[in-house]
Amino acid sequence: MAAAGRFEKLRSNPWLTLISVALGVVMVGLDGTVVSIANPFIARDLGASLESLQWVTNSYLLALAVLLVVGGKLGDRFGRKKVFLTGIIGFALTSLLVGLSGSIGEVILWRAFQGVFGALLMPNTLALLRSVFPAEKLNSAIGIWGASSAISIAAGPIIGGLLVENVSWESVFYINVPVGVIALLVGIAVVRESRDDRPGQRFDPLGLVLLSGGLFALVFGVVKAQTWGWSSPLTFGFLGGSVALLALFVLAESRVAQPLLPLSLFRNRTVTLGSVLVLVNFFAMFGVLFFVTLYLQNVHGYSAVGAGVRLLPLTTVFMVGSPIGASLTTRYGPRVPIGLGLLVTSAALFGLTQLDANSSYLRLWPSLLALGLGIAFVAVASAEAIVGNAPLELSGVAGGLQSTAMQLGGAIGTSVLGSILTARISGVLVDKLVGAGAPERLATRLADSAETVSQGVALTPPPGTSAGVGEALAAGSHAAFMSGLHVALLVGAIVTLIGACAAPFIRASGRPTDSGAFAAG
Known part of the structure; x- marks a missing residue:
């Protein structure tokens, strides 16, 4: 006691x-x-x-x-x-x-x-x-x-x-x-x-499903838009589905005694x-x-x-x-x-x-x-x-x-x-690499490297290239990242x-x- x-x-x-x-x-x-x-x-x-x-x-x-x-x-x-x-x-x-x-x-x-x-x-x-x-x-x-x-x-x-x-x-x-x-x-x-001690409290399973589903579709669609593209049908599908689920959630919550x-x-x-x-x-x-x-x-x-x-x-x-x-x-x-x-x-x-x-x-x-x-x-x-x-x-x-x-x-x-x-970065990478002194042909070959550069990482020069080219790639990569x-x-x-x-x-x-x-x- x-x-x-x-x-x-x-x-x-x-x-x-x-x-x-x-x-x-x-x-x-x-x-x-x-x-x-x-x-x-x-x-x-x-x-x-x-x-x-x-x-x-x-x-x-x-x-x-x-x-x-x-x-x-x-x-x-x-x-x-x-x-x-x-x-x-x-x-x-x-x-x-x-x-x-x-x-x-x-x-x-x-x-x-x-x-x-x-x-x-x-x-x-x-x-x-x-x-x-x-x-x-x-x-x-x-x-x-x-x-x-x-x-x-x-x-x-x-x-x-x-x-x-x-x-x-x-x-x-x-x-x-x-x-x-x-x-x-x-x-x-x-x-x-x-806790909420009001009598007659009940959980709202329909609200749980609609709200969780709507928020999941919203966040997942926004996150995956980086991979799929913002104009992708998949992106529109998830974001549209989010709007629909959240609209149904609002409708359902307005009709439930314990939302x-x-x-x-x-x-x-x-x-x-x-x-x-x-x-x-x-x-x-x-x-x-x-x-x-x-x-x-x-x-x-x-x-x-x-x-x-x-x-x-x-x-x-x-x-x-x-x-x-x-x-x-x-x-x-x-x-x-x-x-x-x-x-x-x-x-x-x-x-x-x-x-x-x-x-x-x-x-x-x-x-x-x-x-x-x-x-x-x-x-x-x-x-x-x-x-x-x-x-x-x-x-x-x-x-x-x-x-x-x-x-x-x-x-x-x-x-x-x-x-x-x-x-x-995708739009400026080649220009930034060339502007830093990298050969245009090499810069064009590396045009699809925005994923690497987007982490702030300098592009690695191909084997056999000079130190000057390596420095140009580093400078151009960082310039693109900063842009x-x-x-x-x-x-x-x-x-x-x-x-x-x-x-x-x-x-x-x-x-x-x-x-x-x-x-x-």
Whole structure:
């Protein structure tokens, strides 16, 4: 009895719940950034193409995006603590299996299962915070939640770089096992269970099938468009199928007594715009991180640790910017930090378009710093805009909605910006090679090498060619890569600028505590 009393006392302290939730977020955050550092090593060890490398990221994002709302609904229905801890256990185990993989196909498979368990974990972190913190302290808790994610994002490139250089790329996944064990033990001890206790609750299998199918078709179609082409019938088929399934989902949810995703959430302008703008925010972030890492390692030749250190302005400012964004949200509501964050992000992306293959680090770090600040503001304020405006009993679903927007933005950003980069490289590669001094006949023979160049890798000269030709191929390859990178960054900058223009339409948020308090404004 005494032990039970001690546990009950621990579970009555919301700050201990925040520590447990933060550990889960750290595990997911570490995994996200160490993968970008490990990608070049995975490619060399397992012979992966750029498309395969993108699937290492996108298989995870695909599973995550498809199931996040479902994970939040499961938490609301069966217990947020239970589903959160299940996610931690599964995420740790699948991380171990990724490290034990012997082929790129196995890596992609287990990364997808990581996404499944991440979908159980992530939406319930915000829901657990919403269930234990009073309204006046929730923004501070969300700021620390964001900062804990940022700490792991900041540490990930350094830890990942040290591990891949001194141990192996597999070890960057093994690190999730001890972190998961600690998170599990702390969660069992300090987190109080919460759920939607309204009578007559039922699960919505039709909604689950339609929403999951629609999101899968959307993300898969966008990702595969890089291979099939955007005008391919297969691409149109998947994207058209996505529209049809999501339209059927909306129709079905409007007629179900207990819907998977209550459409009433979207009557609130702040929830709807917040979801769209967080998607825009992470569209830019994931695309930039993927290709800037390749730029640092393959164009500039930095080691994994060196690349991680040079990303610190972004990741460290993300950590510092999260509490600042929470403070701004408390004072002004989500409108100001979201609008300001997207403006700063857009300016940072415009700044990155000024880089070339020989740019010094002094031209890179200011844009990374601004990017970290802008992304932090939007990430924290969007959590308030979406989760803080949802009825308390739907906080798991709202957390899933916010996380879904983040992951959809990441998957679409990586794929769309990757397609833009590769298409641009294909169009300019021969000219850039010839302009750098490569023989025109050789350049024409290498015209189909955009796949290699899109990783920032210099083309290998044929046997027997002179050193000068090799240098010309390297210079031309890097010039083509930079041309593609500039166009991709410009698109990201324009998209985030348009998002910033929409931010003023977000209304100051209220904090409903039940369905009756949920307003449409």
